[in-house]
Amino acid sequence: MAAKPKLHYPNGRGRMESIRWLLAAAGVEFDECFLETKDHLTKLKKDGFLLFQQVPMVEIDGMKMVQTRAILNYIAAKYNLYGKDLKERALIDMYVEGLLDLNELIMHHCIQPADKKEQHLATIEDKATNRYFPVFEKVLKDHGQDFLVGNQFSRADVQLLETILMAEECKPDILAQFPLLQVTEWTVLMSFKARISNIPTIKKFLQPGSQRKPPLKEEDLPKIMKIFH
Known part of the structure; x- marks a missing residue:
């Protein structure tokens, strides 16, 4: 083995x-x-x-x-989470690269100085709702399929769900204007977030006790910084 x-x-x-x-x-x-x-x-x-x-x-x-x-x-x-051909891989790469940009922005929120946090949060909200999430709402609307690329589960779906959950930690209603992405009383059966969260391997990872890590607490930041500096 x-x-x-x-x-x-x-x-x-x-x-x-x-x-x-x-x-x-x-x-x-x-x-x-x-x-x-x-x-x-x-x-x-x-x-x-x-x-x-x-x-x-x-x-x-x-x-x-x-x-x-x-x-x-x-x-x-x-x-087998990378599409069936080069064109699908290119689409997945484009989506993932955009999401990594947003992911990085969110990741750095916890290390902002206290007097910069509010402005940084506003930047996250602006870019998430005006640059990044509209792309995925449109993709899902245009092709009407369950997944972002090729109607097959891929790394793009994984990355989008991870980023959605991180964004919601910053601002719980950040998906309010994106009905195909969010879970609401009326869209739970068709929302992207619900579908991907209920894939068995993802559902297991979202359960308490998994190896998924919680958001970094400010009091833990000095310990992390000492490792790298």
């Missing part, structure tokens, strides 16, 4: 969280080796395990993979 993938990162979301989501969506069990101190990170560097001196790092199929997008691409291709 092949060894489980092993994820090397602090015990928090960061850039590893999308990797956790994608492995979970594929039904792949994985182990985690949490970085607790700067010395732990330094040892990985000295041992030559980090090609560009950075984590995330994932041990998978005999490789020590770094660079988040490369890792995500590999997992998606390995587990």
Whole structure:
């Protein structure tokens, strides 16, 4: 039996969280080796395990993979979450790259200075509702299918659900103007969020006790920063 993938990162979301989501969506069990101190990170560097001196790092199929997008691409291709041809893969890449931009913006909200948080939240809301979520609402409306690409579950669906849930943590009603994305009393059976959340592997990952990480608390930020600086 092949060894489980092993994820090397602090015990928090960061850039590893999308990797956790994608492995979970594929039904792949994985182990985690949490970085607790700067010395732990330094040892990985000295041992030559980090090609560009950075984590995330994932041990998978005999490789020590770094660079988040490369890792995500590999997992998606390995587990048939990357479309059936080059055109579908290109669409998935476009959607995912846009979502990663929004994901990154949301991820950085917790590290904003107190006097900048309100403006940063306003920026998240503006870009989510005017640039990013309208794209996916239109895609679902135009093709009338359950999934974003090829009417087949793909990494784009996983990334969109992850980003939706993160955005709702910042502003619970952020999907109010997107009926095909949100869950409401009237759209629960057809909303994207409901459909993807009820895929068995995703549903399992959303349950308490899974390896999904909670939002970073401000009081935990200094500990994380000490690992990297």
